[in-house]
Structure formats: structure tokens, C-alpha cells
Amino acid sequence: MFQIRVHGRGGQGVVTAAEMLSVAAFEEGRHAQAFPSFGSERTGAPVVAFCRISDKEIRLREPIMEPDAIIIQDPTLLHQIDVFAGLKPDGYVLLNSHHSLEALGLAELVQGRRAERFCTLPASELGLKHVGRPIPNVPLLAGFAALSGIIRLESVILAINERFTGKIAAGNIAAATEAYERVQQQMKEQAHAKAD
Amino acid sequence: MLKQTEGSKAVAEAIALCRPEVICAYPISPQTHIVEALGESVKSGELTPCEFINVESEFAAMSVAIGASAAGARAYTATASQGLLFMAEAVYNASGLGLPIVMTVANRAIGAPINIWNDHSDSLSQRESGWMQLFAETNQEAVDLHIQAFRLAEELSMPIMVCMDGFILTHAFERVDIPSQAQVDAYLPPFEPRQVLDPAEPVSIGAMVGPEAFMEVRYLAHAKQMQAIERIPQLASEFREIFGRDSGGLIRTYCTEDADTIIIAMGSVLGTIKDTVDEMRAEGHKIGVLGIISYRPFPLEQVKAALINCRRFVVLEKSLAVGMGGIVATDVRMAVTGTGLKGFTAIAGLGGRPITKASLHKLFREAEAETLPPVTFLDLDWDAVNKQLAREKQTRRSGPVAENILHDKGIVSAKFG
Numbered sequence: 001m002f003q004i005r006v007h008g009r010g011g012q013g014v015v016t017a018a019e020m021l022s023v024a025a026f027e028e029g030r031h032a033q034a035f036p037s038f039g040s041e042r043t044g045a046p047v048v049a050f051c052r053i054s055d056k057e058i059r060l061r062e063p064i065m066e067p068d069a070i071i072i073q074d075p076t077l078l079h080q081i082d083v084f085a086g087l088k089p090d091g092y093v094l095l096n097s098h099h100s101l102e103a104l105g106l107a108e109l110v111q112g113r114r115a116e117r118f119c120t121l122p123a124s125e126l127g128l129k130h131v132g133r134p135i136p137n138v139p140l141l142a143g144f145a146a147l148s149g150i151i152r153l154e155s156v157i158l159a160i161n162e163r164f165t166g167k168i169a170a171g172n173i174a175a176a177t178e179a180y181e182r183v184q185q186q187m188k189e190q191a192h193a194k195a196d
Numbered sequence: 197m198l199k200q201t202e203g204s205k206a207v208a209e210a211i212a213l214c215r216p217e218v219i220c221a222y223p224i225s226p227q228t229h230i231v232e233a234l235g236e237s238v239k240s241g242e243l244t245p246c247e248f249i250n251v252e253s254e255f256a257a258m259s260v261a262i263g264a265s266a267a268g269a270r271a272y273t274a275t276a277s278q279g280l281l282f283m284a285e286a287v288y289n290a291s292g293l294g295l296p297i298v299m300t301v302a303n304r305a306i307g308a309p310i311n312i313w314n315d316h317s318d319s320l321s322q323r324e325s326g327w328m329q330l331f332a333e334t335n336q337e338a339v340d341l342h343i344q345a346f347r348l349a350e351e352l353s354m355p356i357m358v359c360m361d362g363f364i365l366t367h368a369f370e371r372v373d374i375p376s377q378a379q380v381d382a383y384l385p386p387f388e389p390r391q392v393l394d395p396a397e398p399v400s401i402g403a404m405v406g407p408e409a410f411m412e413v414r415y416l417a418h419a420k421q422m423q424a425i426e427r428i429p430q431l432a433s434e435f436r437e438i439f440g441r442d443s444g445g446l447i448r449t450y451c452t453e454d455a456d457t458i459i460i461a462m463g464s465v466l467g468t469i470k471d472t473v474d475e476m477r478a479e480g481h482k483i484g485v486l487g488i489i490s491y492r493p494f495p496l497e498q499v500k501a502a503l504i505n506c507r508r509f510v511v512l513e514k515s516l517a518v519g520m521g522g523i524v525a526t527d528v529r530m531a532v533t534g535t536g537l538k539g540f541t542a543i544a545g546l547g548g549r550p551i552t553k554a555s556l557h558k559l560f561r562e563a564e565a566e567t568l569p570p571v572t573f574l575d576l577d578w579d580a581v582n583k584q585l586a587r588e589k590q591t592r593r594s595g596p597v598a599e600n601i602l603h604d605k606g607i608v609s610a611k612f613g
Contacts, residue, residue: 019202022369026200034369059467061364062552 001054002150003064006137007083008073011043013137016163017071018049021141023162024155025053033058046081053150071144072096073123073136075104090114092148094183096136098122116190119147119183126182130175131168142176146183153180198373203335203365204229206372207300210339212243213380214298214346216272217387218264220249220257224279225312226362227302231274254279258286258297265295266401268392270346273297276362277304280318284325291326291417293401294390296349296356298342299327303463303514304362305547309598313548314362315514316462319491320523326417328356328424329492330444331462335365335372340443341489343375344431346384351427352420353390359491361464363548375439383438421493428490446495448487449502451477455484456507457564460499460528462488465514465544465551472556483560488524499531508538510563512556512574514545521571538566544574580604 004021008014015036022034030053037048050064065085069092072083087093090113097104097120110118121143123136131138138160145151153176160172201209208230211219219238221231238248251257257273264271275283280301290297301319305311319329330345332338338360345356360366391401405413425446432444450470452458459469466487476483486502486509488495503509509532511525520526522541529539540563545551555575562568580601588594 019369023200026371031371032200032369035364036367058370060471060553061464061468063550065552 001052001056001058001060002068003066004051004053004069004071004144005064005067006049006051006071006073007077007081008047008137009043009077010045010047012047012073013135014047014073015049017073017137017141018051020138020156020159020163021051021144021151022053023159024141024145024151025051027155027158028151030055031058033060037063046077067091069093069144069148069150071140073140075099078104078106084109090117092117092144093119094140094144094147095120096123096140098125116187116194117147119143119186121179121183121186123179126175126179130178131171138172139175139179142179143183146180146187153177156180197376198371200369200371201374202229203338203360203368203370203372204302205233206335206339206374207342207360207366208233208237209374210342211272211298211300212237213375213377214272214343214384215270215380215386216243216246217269218247218249218260218271219273220251220260220264220271221273221275222251222254222257222279224254224276225302226304226314226366227274227276227279227300229366230300230302234272254283255286258283258290258299261297261299262286262290262293262295265290265297265389266293266391266393268387268389268394270350270387271295271297272299274300274302276302277306277312277318280322281306284322287322287325287327289402290355292413294353294417294420296346296353296387296389298345298349299355299357300338300342301329301357301359302362302366303359311547312362314364315546315548316359317515317546319357319359320515322357323492323523326354326421327492328354328421328490330356330358330490331488332358332360332365333448333464333466333487333489335360335368335370336441337443337489338365339372339374340435340439340441343380343384344428344435344444346387348424348427348431350387350389352424354417354420354424359463364464373441379438383435424490425493425495428493444489446488446490446498447502448489450485450487452484452486452502452506454482455505456482457560458484458486458503458506458509459512459560459563460486460488460503460509460524461512462491462524463514465512468551468553469512469556472553472560475553476557476560481560481564483564491524491527494527494531496527496531499528500535503528503532503537504535506537508540508563508566510540510542510560510568512542512544512551512559516543516546539570540568541571542568542574543571549575577605 018034022032025032034051123139124134126139127135237243261271306317513524525541
């Protein structure tokens with residue numbers, strides 16, 4: 001079972017992200033379970049949502065305390081809560097920022113871990129560019145697909161089409177596609193840097 | 197059709213397939229998404245003929261359901277927590293009058309302290325109301341139980357609550373097979389009321405009944421629930437024939453055949469318990485699970501039969517009888533009277549506290565060793581409790597308990613996990 005925790009703030013589509021991720025996994029014939037952190041959501045307040053993906057029926061109902069992957073929709077949360085709590089040693093991290101992890105002072109976090117599984121993506125900018133709103137959730141899902149290979153971009157696009165229609169769907173697909181390519185590009189550059 | 201959807205939306209679709217004629221509800225978390233979705237499908241004309249009645253309170257919601265049902269309409273409502281308490285008088289009236297209303301309870305704790313998260317205190321507070329209560333383990337089962345509930349309720353002319361864990365199920369996206377209209381129509385015939393307010397054949401419903409007849413009316417309500425003990429497994433097996441899956445029934449056992457220790461629970465926590473039991477089985481522990489689906493009527497004989505060959509059992513329940521201990525545990529102990537079985541009660545998950553595999557592993561091992569006290573409070577923060585007790589000993593004006601505990605724990609506002 002692969003477990004993902006999504007952190008963000010009320011209004012950023014954190015719960016939607018986890019739900020869409022579960023839909024994408026379902027489209028690939030897998031079992032998936034998404035659920036929110038059940039708080040009284042308010043705009044701006046820290047929000048957590050969870051998604052489990054498995055090839056078998058998922059019966060477990062506890063919150064995800066040891067995630068395989070963490071998606072952080074708002075970098076300002078890093079100063080407020082321990083978003084990395086419980087992350088597995090070989091886990092993935094995708095952070096919404098136009099800065100690198102080093103520039104954010106997070107180089108230490110990567111130490112002793114698999115650096116190629118850490119990535120930043122300017123997801124709010126991509127949302128603004130393609131959808132007209134700085135909502136980072138869909139670009140991050142596509143970026144996560146590229147980073148982890150756990151789901152395919154095509155499945156994220158299916159999930160987008162299930163949730164949105166018309167211009168908003170088209171914009172989100174464009175944002176997702178660019179996000180996917182950007183993360184792939186970053187991974188290639190990282191791999192080359194390592195090879196050098 | 198198999199789809200990945202939210203529990204609330206799946207239940208709303210199932211209700212719509214049951215062709216309700218009147219839906220009346222007042223929104224309360226975590227029930228809201230169910231009635232919102234139903235409101236939308238009535239407004240869009242997708243669900244027709246059906247009247248969605250906006251009411252000013254839960255008391256009104258149940259009162260409208262009573263009126264609708266008495267007029268011969270298939271009536272549905274949904275609520276949770278304080279909403280269920282607010283409608284309590286009408287809840288008793290619905291069953292007392294023998295009106296087959298189906299109501300979803302999106303299980304949530306009862307305040308004070310106010311808490312929107314899941315436990316079973318709300319439904320269980322109405323356990324003697326005369327309503328049947330069925331508990332869903334998954335969203336698939338929530339869907340299926342609603343379809344079975346209309347059939348059973350109308351057959352017996354008694355109301356049913358379908359209980360599903362608030363947030364944990366209502367807000368969870370998982371795969372659900374939504375039946376076809378043809379399947380539901382084949383299973384659920386049109387509502388033929390036993391009593392109906394019809395101007396062509398006038399009757400009165402709701403007579404005042406004195407000591408000369410009250411006990412008989414009450415006994416008949418009990419007799420109907422005893423009939424339900426027979427009918428629930430039959431309806432589950434008919435359901436399997438049409439829909440092709442096992443859902444409902446009175447109880448469900450898992451790995452109990454050779455189990456020395458059996459864990460008993462209701463609702464979605466059964467999934468986490470089964471995962472824990474699988475891990476313990478892999479290590480050689482002889483442990484199994486008994487899920488109770490029908491809490492009212494309570495299947496005393498079936499529970500006894502499921503437990504008779506074990507050595508000990510633990511009732512893990514999301515409810516607390518303050519001043520006594522377990523609520524479900526009391527019924528289970530009644531079922532095993534005279535067997536000499538050793539029983540433990542574990543109060544867990546109150547107000548949405550997560551029930552984790554790690555905590556269950558520890559609890560179940562202590563149960564096996566029989567080192568548990570008769571009543572345990574899973575993951576209770578004893579430091580916080582003792583600090584408050586000491587404060588009360590020290591100072592007369594020790595202040596409000598909830599605020600003190602929050603302050604001691606350094607919590608500014610409520611959060612999950």
C-alpha cells in the first residue's frame with residue numbers, strides 16, 4: 001500500500017487533491033481511499049488530506065502517520081507545523097515553491113534520504129497561468145505523477161475531466177501537462193548532475 | 197456501476213434509486229453532503245416524483261417525515277449528533293406509530309463539549325427508541341443497507357436508522373458499486389402502507405392509549421423487532437441474489453472459527469481491526485473479529501453462537517455509558533450470560549480520536565494475556581486527566597474542564613490527528 005499525505009491551507013483544494021488522486025488511481029484499476037482531516041475547514045487554516053493506493057481492498061481507517069509521500073501545497077506551512085512528520089526514509093516530497101529546496105533551507109531534510117525523490121514545483125504560478133487562479137492542487141498531482149510514477153498523467157487528466165468541465169477542465173489539463181513536463185525535466189537534470 | 201466516489205454521494209444515489217417520495221432534512225455535519233446531493237437531484241428533476249422539503253429544525257424534519265409516511269409516502273431523512281437529540285421526541289413517535297421511515301445517521305459525538313467528529317453516542321442514545329439500527333462497515337455497505345432498510349422497514353412497518361461513521365465514511369472517497377435502477381426495483385417493491393391517512397377512507401393515527409392497551413402496543417413493537425431478527429438474514433440473502441454481493445445480515449464473523457480471542461465492534465473501525473488481526477494471525481495469534489451490523493434488534497443468539505468457542509472477547513466501542521462503562525458491551529454480556537466467557541470492554545475513538553493499528557496491537561495482546569481491566573479507555577491521556585483531578589482537589593474554583601484540558605495540552609483550537 002502506498003500512502004500519501006497532502007498539506008495545505010483551506011481554499012487551496014487540499015481535500016479535492018486527495019480525492020482526485022484517488023480517482024486517478026481508481027481509473028488505473030486500483031483500490032484507493034481518500035479522506036480529509038475532518039476539521040472545521042476555514043480559508044487559510046492548515047488542512048490535511050490523505051490518500052491510500054493499493055492493489056487490494058483498503059480496510060484501514062487510521063490517519064496516515066507514516067506516509068510514503070508528502071505533497072505540500074503551501075510552503076509557509078513549513079514554519080508552522082511539522083509537515084514531514086513520519087515520512088518514510090525512502091519517501092517522496094513534492095513542495096509548491098518556485099525556489100529549490102536548498103534555497104528554502106531544506107537541504108538538511110534531504111540528507112540521508114533519496115534526493116531524487118524530492119522536488120519543488122511552482123504550482124501556484126502554473127494554476128494562475130493556465131486556470132487564472134493560483135490553485136496549486138492539480139499541477140501538484142501531475143508533478144507527483146512524474147516524480148513518483150505511482151500514477152500516470154493520463155489518469156490525472158481523467159480525474160480532471162471527471163471533476164471539471166469546459167474551460168476549467170482544459171486549463172487544468174494544460175497546467176497538469178506543464179507541471180508533469182517540468183518535474184520530468186528537473187528529474188533528468190538531477191540525474192545528469194549526479195552522473196557528472 | 198463501479199465508481200470512485202464520496203460516501204455521502206454514494207448514499208444519496210442509493211436513496212434516489214429507492215424512489216423516495218418525500219425527503220425532509222435539516223443540515224448538520226457530517227450528514228450535510230448526503231442531503232445536499234439529494235436536494236440537487238430533486239431540483240434538477242433527476243429524482244422525480246419526489247418532494248424535498250426544507251425545514252427549520254431536526255424536530256421539524258422528523259415531524260414532516262412522520263406526516264409524509266402517514267400519508268402513504270416513502271419518506272427519508274438524515275441527521276447526526278445534536279440533530280438526532282433535537283428530534284428525539286418525534287423519533288419515538290415515528291416508531292410508536294409504526295411508520296417505516298428510513299433515516300441515515302452520520303454518526304457523530306454528542307456535546308458538550310461540542311465536537312463534530314465521529315463516535316456512536318448519537319445513535320446509541322436512541323437505542324430504546326423502537327427504531328431498528330443497522331451499522332455500515334464500508335461505504336458499499338452503507339449503500340446496500342439503505343436499500344435493504346426500505347424493504348425491511350416497509351415490510352414490518354417500523355422505522356430504521358442506517359448508521360455510518362461521520363467523516364470516516366461520509367467524507368471518504370472509495371470505490372462503490374452503485375446498483376442499477378432495475379436491480380433496486382427488483383428488490384424493493386412500491387410502498388404499500390399498513391395504515392394511511394386517506395380522505396376516501398378516513399382513519400385517525402395517534403390515539404391516546406391508556407394502561408389498558410399501552411403494554412400491548414409496546415409489546416407489538418418488540419415483536420416486530422424480533423421478526424426482524426428472522427428477516428434481516430433472509431433479506432441479505434435475497435440481496436445477494438440480485439446484487440451479487442454479501443451486505444447486511446445480523447452479524448459478520450472474520451477468522452473466528454479457531455479464535456481464542458474475539459474482538460467485537462460496529463462500523464468502519466472493523467476494517468482497522470481486521471488488518472490488525474491479519475498481522476497478529478501471521479504471528480500465530482488465534483484471534484478473530486465479530487462485527488455487529490444489526491444493533492437493534494440485537495441478535496443475542498447469533499452473538500452467543502459466534503462467541504461460544506472462544507475463551508475471551510473484547511467489545512471495542514465508540515460509546516460510553518458514563519457511570520457504567522460500555523453500552524454495546526452490556527448487550528454482548530447479556531448474550532453470553534451463563535457461558536463463563538471472559539469479557540473486556542474497550543472504550544475507543546470518542547469524539548473522533550483516531551483508532552490506530554499500533555494501539556489495537558497493544559490492546560489485543562493485553563486481552564490475550566488477560567491483563568486488561570474490565571473497562572479500558574484506549575489511548576486515554578492519563579497525565580491530562582490526573583492533572584485536572586489534582587487541580588480540582590487543590591482549588592474549589594477549578595474552572596471549566598474542557599477549557600482546562602485544552603490549555604494543559606497547549607491546543608489553541610480543535611484539530612484532527
